[in-house]
Amino acid sequence: MRTGQDIEHLLLRRLQGIATAEENEFIETWANESAENRVILNRLETKQTLREDLGVLFDLVDTEKGAERLQRMELHIRQHTEKQYAIRTRRWLPYVAAAVVLTLATVAWMLREDRVPDRRSQIDLAQRIQPGGNRATLTLADGRMINLSENQDGIVIGDEGITYLDGTGVGLTTTQGPTDREAASLSVYQLELSTPRGGQYQITLPDGTNVWLNAESTLRYPSRFSQRERMVEIAGEAYFEVVKDHNRPFKVVSRGQTVEVLGTEFNIAAYPDEQNAKTTLVEGKVNVRLNSSTPSRDHAPLTLLPGQQATVGASSLRVDKVDVNQYVLWKDGFFYFNGHSPQEAFTQLSRWYDFELVYRGSIPSVQFFGKIERNKSLGSLLKILNKAGLEFEVVPKGNKIQLVIGQQHQ
Numbered sequence: 524m525r526t527g528q529d530i531e532h533l534l535l536r537r538l539q540g541i542a543t544a545e546e547n548e549f550i551e552t553w554a555n556e557s558a559e560n561r562v563i564l565n566r567l568e569t570k571q572t573l574r575e576d577l578g579v580l581f582d583l584v585d586t587e588k589g590a591e592r593l594q595r596m597e598l599h600i601r602q603h604t605e606k607q608y609a610i611r612t613r614r615w616l617p618y619v620a621a622a623v624v625l626t627l628a629t630v631a632w633m634l635r636e637d638r639v640p641d642r643r644s645q646i647d648l649a650q651r652i653q654p655g656g657n658r659a660t661l662t663l664a665d666g667r668m669i670n671l672s673e674n675q676d677g678i679v680i681g682d683e684g685i686t687y688l689d690g691t692g693v694g695l696t697t698t699q700g701p702t703d704r705e706a707a708s709l710s711v712y713q714l715e716l717s718t719p720r721g722g723q724y725q726i727t728l729p730d731g732t733n734v735w736l737n738a739e740s741t742l743r744y745p746s747r748f749s750q751r752e753r754m755v756e757i758a759g760e761a762y763f764e765v766v767k768d769h770n771r772p773f774k775v776v777s778r779g780q781t782v783e784v785l786g787t788e789f790n791i792a793a794y795p796d797e798q799n800a801k802t803t804l805v806e807g808k809v810n811v812r813l814n815s816s817t818p819s820r821d822h823a824p825l826t827l828l829p830g831q832q833a834t835v836g837a838s839s840l841r842v843d844k845v846d847v848n849q850y851v852l853w854k855d856g857f858f859y860f861n862g863h864s865p866q867e868a869f870t871q872l873s874r875w876y877d878f879e880l881v882y883r884g885s886i887p888s889v890q891f892f893g894k895i896e897r898n899k900s901l902g903s904l905l906k907i908l909n910k911a912g913l914e915f916e917v918v919p920k921g922n923k924i925q926l927v928i929g930q931q932h933q
Contacts, residue, residue: 530549530550530553532862533546533549533550534550534564534567535892537550538567541846541848550564645905645916645917646902646905646906646909646917647902648902648917648919648924649900649901649902649905649917649924649926650900650901650902650903651900651902652876652877652878652900652901652902652923652924653900653901654721654875654876654897654898654899654900654901655720655721655722655723655738655875655876655877655897656673656721656722656723657671657672657673657674657675657676657677657722657723657724658671658673658718658719658721658722658723658724659671659716659717659718659719659722659723659724659736660716660717660718660719661678661685661693661714661715661716662714662715662716662717663712663714664712664713664714664746669693671693671724672687675687675688675689675691676688676724676725677724677725677726677727677735678693678716678724678725678726678727679726679727680714680726680727680728680729680744680746681729682729682747688725688727710746711745711746711747711749712745712746713743713744713745713746714743714744714745714746715741715742715743715744716736716741716742716744717736717740717741717742718736718737718738718739718740718741718759719738719739719877720738720739720873720874720875720877721738721874721875721876721877722738722739723735723736723737723738724736726742726744728744728748728753728755729745729746729747729748730748730753730766730768730771730773731766732753732763732764732765732766732773733763733764734755734761734762734763734764735761735762735854736759736760736761737759737760737761737762737792737853737854737874738759738760738874738875739759739794739874740757740758740759740760740761740794741757741758741759742755742756742757742761743755743756743757744756748771749771750770750771751771752771752772752773752774753768753771753772753773753774754773754774754775754776755773755774755775755776756775756776756777757775757776757777757791757793758777758778758793758794758795759792759793759794759795760790760791760792760793760794760853761790761791762788762789762790762851762853762854763775763784763787763788763789763790763791764788765784765785765786765787765788765807766786767785767786768785768786769785772784772785773785773786775791776814777791777793777800778793778795778800779793779800779813779814779835779836779837780793780800780802780811780812780813780814780833780835780840781811781812781814782802782809782810782811783809783810783812783824784807784808784809784810785807786807787804787805787806787807787808787809788804788805788806788807789802789803789804789805789806789807789809789827790802790803790805790847790850790851790854791803792850797870798836799834799835799836800834800835801832801833801834801835801850802827802832802833802835803831803832803845803847803850803851804827804828804829804830804831804832804847805829805847805851806829807829808826808827808828809826809827810824810825810826810827811824811825811826811827811833811835811840812824812825812840813835813838813840825840825842827842829847830844830845830847831843831844831845832844832845832847832850846861848861849861849863852894853871853897856896856897856898857894857895857896857897858871858872858875858894858895858896858897859893859894859895860891860892860893860894860895861892862890862891862892863890863891864889864890864891865886865887865889865891865928866886867891868891869926869928872901872904873926875897876901877923878901878923878924878925878926879920879923879924879925879926880925880926880928881925881926881927881928882927882928882929883916883927883928883929884929885929886928886929887913887914887928887929889913901924905917913928914928914929915927915928915929
């Protein structure tokens with residue numbers, strides 16, 4: 524049985540346009556239970572001024588304007604609806620605000636002035652921290668490291684050499700090994716593509732498979748695949764769009780697991796400093812198995828279907844149904860938070876903006892919701908956090924910053 528909190532969450536998803544068919548069916552059932560429920564749903568969906576305000580909040584176009592529109596929304600509800608509906612609707616304002624960041628559960632927190640005198644100067648300091656971009660290093664078979672162009676989105680590994688996605692030559696052969704052309708064509712060399720904190724890059728592998736690397740990630744792959752299988756290794760996070768080849772399965776080895784496919788799209792997050800590795804399936808099917816020298820019935824390979832996620836721990840493997848958007852939209856240039864904890868949300872932000880993260884005292888009991896463009900400066904995101912009432916401090920660290928989350932000393 525769903526609770527009142529569930530329907531609030533589902534209505535938020537509906538207003539964001541991401542509710543599933545099953546969730547929309549439940550919302551309609553809830554709306555039909557009483558005239559009051561139907562009035563709430565109809566007014567949330569049909570009031571043009573409210574829809575415009577929600578659009579601004581969901582897209583995070585401008586934080587200051589978003590706060591002003593929240594004030595107008597509150598006034599609009601107070602002046603143009605029945606008293607009973609106004610009382611009920613005020614419960615929704617924190618969830619509307621949650622499209623940006625859900626934290627202290629009143630709109631008053633959203634609209635308060637800065638509570639720390641130097642907070643604005645701290646945010647100004649963070650404005651200089653720009654978002655990540657196309658940054659990666661290619662390590663060749665002979666050990667040389669090549670810094671790839673930041674003006675390019677990715678590279679292609681071909682039979683004749685390595686080029687950028689637009690066809691521009693990188694000026695390297697795939698092997699950089701033996702000088703004898705025939706010997707080089709028969710040899711296979713291990714190559715490595717790495718992104719730093721604040722970096723991302725795309726690569727097209729020898730079979731045509733496309734891989735997107737998120738920040739602080741490394742992909743190891745051969746200069747050409749064997750006739751029996753296609754195998755790569757990933758540390759960090761990557762999105763795979765695998766070309767079908769029924770004669771050669773595609774295997775991705777990461778910490779604690781091996782994912783095997785023929786042709787599909789999926790995301791793997793397997794950072795060395797995180798407790799679990801997560802594989803999220805978008806299309807097709809994949810098999811996930813533990814990398815164990817003594818496999819057991821409990822550790823038998825599991826098959827994922829679209830919309831499912833496998834979580835691999837030290838010696839465990841489980842499957843859950845998830846909203847894939849929150850795990851794959853980074854590839855399309857967005858953070859997508861859907862109830863994320865501070866640790867989860869700030870870890871993503873720290874990798875992309877390359878800042879040091881420190882917690883002071885207890886970790887705030889905050890949940891994050893919303894779809895945020897990854898091309899915004901860090902300062903613009905901190906404005907949102909400040910309006911939401913989250914306590915933080917920005918500390919200069921050379922040409923970078925340290926973000927301290929928690930109650931500041933008085």
